[in-house]
Amino acid sequence: MLKRIGILSFILLNIGCDQISKDLVRKNIEPMQYVQLVNDNFILTNVENTGAMLGFGSDLSPILKMIFLQGLPLIVLLVLLARMLQKSNLNRWMVLAFTFVIGGGIGNLIDRIAYGSVTDFFQIKWGVFRTGIFNMADVSVTVGVLLLLFLVFRYRNLSI
Template sequence: MKSKRFFSKFWILGIVLLTIGCDQFSKELTPKKVEPRQYIPVLGHHFILTNVENKGAMLGFGQDFPLIAKRIVFQGLPLLMLFILLYRTLTRPNLNRVLPFAFAFVIGGGIGNLIDRIAQGSVTDFFQIRLGFLRTGIFNMADVTVTLGVLLLAFMTVRGKKLSF
């Protein structure tokens, strides 16, 4: 049983680290290849590559907060919550098989954006999707993995799976 739990922890940490690595690599590459605020159509005008710095949270929320409030709300609280979530995911026995992976995506993406917020005070965003009336905000790989994790959790909830954590 211990080897199975170790294997599960290995996969969880692997997903977290891979998510962080892909996110940081893409954020390192973007400023080298795309000028700030430049719009590059990749698939027609449906998938756009750009380069913006987001000093707030999702869609720029809180970018005008005072510096101390930004540090507490966008750095301190997420750091605490991600640490707790990672600890609980790694130490909780008998979790649903999908739940640790969903949390690993959320944790990895959260840490990826947190690294930027702490190191630079902003997050590099560079993707946008435009499909008819559907237009996303500008986002990055960390946002994709957090969304994937949340969608997995929502899917499990809709299917009636117990999500006790």
């Protein structure tokens, strides 16, 4: 029971950080405004992304968007969450990684369902390195996936 509360708490923490940061951006940054936080290296903006990562799928019909950007991700996230809550012998780092992925995924799903788009607002530029515009949910998913990759390569017998 305590494990389940911990899992749900970490997921809610990820969702909360994402939704609060997006709400602050929507209320305080005009669409397409360009705010330099650290010179020209760390930029704050406000962009509504109607697709997935880097705008993928933004040209899909509304029904296909609903299927591929809302329905399927929701099913996958719920299956992952159910598996995590059911299993008792999961590696705690694996659980942490999945809480980041699930929390970030749900954060972006909330936007897609509530607003029809995802609010993105961070961009990093460092020399030739330049990211797309992203949000805290994207950071959560990325951290979770990187941790999962590390764990899979480090401990080959992990499963979920």
